[in-house]
Amino acid sequence: MWTSVNLAIDAGVAIGAHPGYPDLQGFGRRDMGLSAKEVYVYVLYQIGALSGFLRSAGTTLHHLKPHGALYNRAAVDPEIAHAIVQAVADFDPALALYAPFASCMANAGGESGLTVCHEVFADRRYEADGRLTPRRHPDALIEDPEEACEQVLTMICDGKVRARTGEWVEVRADTVCLHGDGTGALAFAKRIRDRLAAAGVRVATYTNA
Known part of the structure; x- marks a missing residue:
């Protein structure tokens, strides 16, 4: 995180959090079937970790985009989508949420008042x-x-x-x-x-x- 944050600062680009499932061996690309409460906690935990490095470097977080299997789950699962959106809103409602167009996550973000940035691949x-x-x-x-x-x-x-x-x-x-x-x-x-x-x-x- 420290290396990535400093590279981003040197390049002059906005920094976003990319939280995912605690699936180190699968690089977060395997659906773990966690509950909405567990997803909320993991997302909040990972945002907080990155924000510590950002604060020490004198910069701030710009956006959040879930990673891998969590991103795909939140696109179609309203409960998981709302858990992620709640974690973002509770941490900092000014953060942009990156989500697929017309997905459960984009809809939940819009309903909560977050700025939703629609993403394509x-x-x-x-x-x-x-x-x-x-x-x-x-x-x-x-x-x-x-x-x-x-x-x-x-x-x-x-x-x-x-x-x-x-x-x-x-x-x-x-x-x-x-x-x-x-x-x-x-x-x-x-x-x-x-x-x-x-x-x-x-x-x-x-x-x-």
């Missing part, structure tokens, strides 16, 4: 119901930078994404996620940034303006 495929294709599926990841760029531009400019099975799905793109542990993540990021600039899309820290 550059390197993941979508299902016809708007969910991400599960990672266990062989076609879940987008590994071609040009395909990722086209998906991102379509989501931003047209408000839709082509599902893995061919259907068009409505989305809203306030922020774009690109996984740092993917193959060629840095090259992906540079190529997407170049394509966004060429299309006249301004990249900036999210605000509710």
Whole structure:
């Protein structure tokens, strides 16, 4: 955390918390079936830990986005979504909540008065119901930078994404996620940034303006 915080400060980028299930071996990508109370406590605990490093570095938290399996669970489970939203609101209601468009988490955040930043994914495929294709599926990841760029531009400019099975799905793109542990993540990021600039899309820290 200390290293990441200082790298972010040096780069001049906003810092967000990324709390997930306590699943170290599975990198938080396995659903643990925790109760809403347990999720609330884990999210609050992880926000607090990061905020300690931020305070010592003289900066503040900008947003929160659940990680991995917790993110996917909160997208479709109203009880878990409300537990996460309550943890954010109790810690700092000024924090932005990153969530998929039309998801349980986005709805819960909006109902509670949080700023909701709708997120789309550059390197993941979508299902016809708007969910991400599960990672266990062989076609879940987008590994071609040009395909990722086209998906991102379509989501931003047209408000839709082509599902893995061919259907068009409505989305809203306030922020774009690109996984740092993917193959060629840095090259992906540079190529997407170049394509966004060429299309006249301004990249900036999210605000509710």
